[in-house]
Amino acid sequence: MALSAFASRLRDALGPEVVRSEPEDLAVYAFDAYSEDRLPSAAIVPRDAREVAIAVRIARDCEEPVVPRGAGTGLCGGAVPSRGGLVVSFARMNRLVELDVRNRRARVQPGLINLDLSTAIAGHGIFYAPDPSSQKISTIGGNVGTNAGGPHCLSYGTTTNHVLGIEYVDAAGDLHRTSIDDPGYDLTGVLVGSEGTLGIITEVDVRLMKLPEAVRVCVAAFADVESASEAVSAIIAGGIVPTALEIMDALITRAVEAHYHAGYPENAGAVLLVELAGPQDDVAAGEAVLAKIAREHGALSWRAARNQAERDLLWAARKGAAGAIGRIAPNYYIQDACVPRTRLPQVMHRIDAIARDHALPVGNVFHAGDGNLHPLLIFDRRDKRQVQAVVDAGTEILRTCIEMGGTISGEHGIGYEKKETLSLVFSTDDLAAMGKVRDVFDPLRGLNPDKIFPSGAICGEVRSPSAAVPVAAGTPA
Amino acid sequence: MIAKRPRAKRTKAQDTGAFALGALRPARAVEPADARELAATLRAASDAAEAVVLHGGGTLQGAANPPSRYDVAISTLRLDALYDYDPRDLTAGLGAGTTVAQLQRTLAEHGQFLPLDAPLASQATIGGTLAAGWAGPRRAAYGRPRDLLIGVTVALADGTLATSGGMVVKNVTGYDMGKLYVGSHGTLAAIVRANFKVLPAPATRRLAIAPLDDDVRDRAVAHAAALELEPAALLLVDGFREAPPPVQPRMIVLLEGSEHVVERSTRELRSALGAAGVAETRLLDRDDAARAFQNLLDAYLARAGDASVTLLARGLPSEAALRAQRVREAIPRAETIADLRTGDVVVRVDEGRAQRARELLGRATVLSAGPATHIDAWGAPPSTLATMRALKEGFDPHGTLAPGRFAGGL
Secondary structure, rough: OOOOHHHHHHHHHHOOOOOOOOHHHHHHOOOOOOOOOOOEEEOOOOHHHHHHHHHHHHHEEEEEEEEEEOOOOOOOOOOEEEEEEEEOOOOOOOOOEEEOOOOEEEEEEOOEEEEHHHHHHHHOOOOOOOOOOOOOOOOOOHHHHOOOOOHHHHHHHHHHHHEOOOOOEOOOOOOEEEEOOOOOOEEEEEEEOOOOOOOOEEEEEEOOOOOOOEEOOOOOOOOOOOHHHHHOOOOHHOOOHHHHOEEHHHHHHHHHHHOOOOOOOOOOOEEEEEEEEOOHHHHHHHHHHHHHHHHOOOOOOOOOOOHHHHHHHHHHHHHHHHHHHHOOOOOEEOOEEEEOOHHHHHHHHHHHHHHHHHHOOEEEEEEEOOEEEEEEEEEOOOOOHHHHHHHHHHHHHHHHHHHHOEEEEOOOOOOOOOHHHHHOOOOHHHHHHHHHHHHOOOOOOOOOOOOOOOOOOOOOOOOOOOOOOOOOOOOOO | OOOOOOOOOOOEEOHHHHOOOOOOOOOOEOOOHHHHHHHHHHHHHHHHOOOOOEOOOOOOOOOOOOOOOOEEEOOOOOOOOOEEEEEEHHHEEOOOEEEHHHHHHHHHHHOEEEEOOOOOOOOHHHHHHHHHHOOOOOOHHHOOHHEEEEEEEEEEEOOEEEEEEEOOOOOOOOOOOOHHHHHOOOOOEEEOOOOOOOOEEEEEEEEEEEEEOHHHHHHHHHHHOOOOOOOOEEEEEEEEOOOOOOOOOEEEEEEOOOHHHHHHHHHHHHHHHHHHHOOOOOEEEEEHHHHHHHHHHHHHHOOOOOOOEEEEEOOOHHHEEEHHHHHHHHHOOOEEEEEEOOEEEEEEEEHHHHHHHHHOOOOOOOEEOOOOOOOOOOOOOOOOOOHHHHHHHOOOOOOEOOOOHHHHHO
16 A cells, blocks of 8 residues: 555654554554544654654644554543544653662653553562552553543542653654753643643653552442442541542442452442551551441441452452453443542432433442542443433533532543533633643644544634544543 | 621722832732632733732742832732632632631641641742742652642633632643642732642641751761651751751751651651761650741741842752752851752852852752842743743733743743
């Protein structure tokens, strides 16, 4: 097949080693864990930032958009080349470039897999805190792009709290480096979570943390999700912030147990996974307080993992929950929203009602301590009624969360999926302020177009709303 | 909840001296009653091609250059409403003019706190602390103010109000605009409301002060930096008589947490410092500790005379003590604070020696400067200045907001 002028220019500049342009090679870059897909005109797998910069310049000359890609685990279509163009895959830029153990900093390439970083440095008694459930496959660059969360955000904060600086290629193909310690505007903070719409990240300076002295992981069984949620609200209201507070409902727990045999109580209506970490004394005292609050809110049992192997298994099962659902569901759609923590019991009640109204089974596996919900609607994509029901129920859930003072994404991002929903949360003026930032970094809208912002909200983003069917099947954080 | 006061715009035609910056004094000062009124004031100023500087408590106004033009001072002090504080949510939304001390008192009633570490906390406002990009010693333990900010509303130069983030602790809905406004010194927008994630207050607090002789200093630093239980703050103070106690030099260690942990930390600290040859470690507890720590923070902005300049250099924790030492060796009477947890080095010198201090530190910005000084607050602009300039032009095309105050003349 004849190369397009665009692909030829890329190939001339970067060589066939780096450039992909055959349809069969491009197919893997057409989608992420969201349902939308489209073949890009070309893809590159660069070896360094210089190659990224060259490619961005060529793309700009050829008026082709540029879409950065980590592992493609995003659930909102953030890595989908919705207008074709160039996909930049960071599969080769996956090194730990520098490690400063004493000052707990590392410089990494964006393609480095999240868990690989913590594994590589564990021997030094330090770790990288943000731990999206996809951490075995998702990359630091992708995590930075979406400001990824994870179960341990509760006490450690999200990705943005752990990024100290960024090297990025701008829309014109120039390379820059930022640091949160430099004088001037905090470009680092704005780039994190911008989903590739402001620059292509080519290196990240991350903050590392000291491994806690003691860790305790406990599991409590509850009759239902609402009572488990009440326990979580009470724990937070009691001024206790453990390192993680996660809830799984009966459907998820059974699916997880069938696969992992981790020791979650299978007959429970809901289970609460609690992790405490810190100084030995605090962890022991904290467990007693938490167990008491849990019992006062209807916990039927409370069990602590006896050793690290048990802890690891409980976590592996929790983080593998979405995958385990694949065993029982033909298709599922995972939603991501966040509410104030006092509203948890109420919102869980409403989600249950919404799913029932639409005759859809729903599973819940979520970061309860943060108020970060992940209702998982189960359906069969071959059934048109069910597909429509999922779309409707998903929107209703988001509206409910907004009514309760919450928002439409806690950690997955807006991407392609939720861009039209953004205007439910923000006014035209709010969006216009964000648009000013976009105008500065990417005036021509060449960087990851069609993402985050509603069609027409910012000039250059006009596109008819997509009737995309959500069929996510990835790993939620 | 603070009751809303009657709407009234007060314009003080004569009495603008309190808002003077450098040699400039504004033609008038306005104290809007709420965010809408502030936005309208901004719009009117913008339409009239006037230059505006936002004022909170004024504590960190010395940490930026005087504006190149200056017509109107807008005080945020009446924007002091506590909007959304449900202690059970561990979040709080408040007006930019709320003082840090006021917020801390409200939170303390519910056993909560926000580790902003603002110097002069009873004067400093939330908005000013954020706008100045202040981040104190406890950030190593609890994060920077920017990390605790979960939502923000600003008034833009054209008078529109724009919000980002929200009242939830995890949020990736839209750009994280708060990061851009924090540290922008009021040159992009006026912060009118801030939402924070607040934290349960530590059960107890202790400040340990260890006077250091020259012969034990290096070992004491090495031992303290290797403590198993890391202190909330760990500082090496030389000079700064305003900080407790007025002996020099000394190591100041803030321990926070449960009774158990603070007791254990104290034992471990004493044993580590004892092994380094430190003769005594004095302890202050609870309110005494909090007061002494606040005095220490206040010292960051205290001036030693009209020509005094205090510089702040960020850096690596492992290098802070050495960098401070180099400054003291090269500059007679230089006073220093080396933050062994965050890497900050704070240096107080006379203006005549500030340039030399800056050379030694690499990059340093001004925190506080006496009235007789003319030092540039920023030093060399960052390499991303062109992008910053474009942001300034995008947000404030007519140069209404604090023109010339920021890094690179923005």
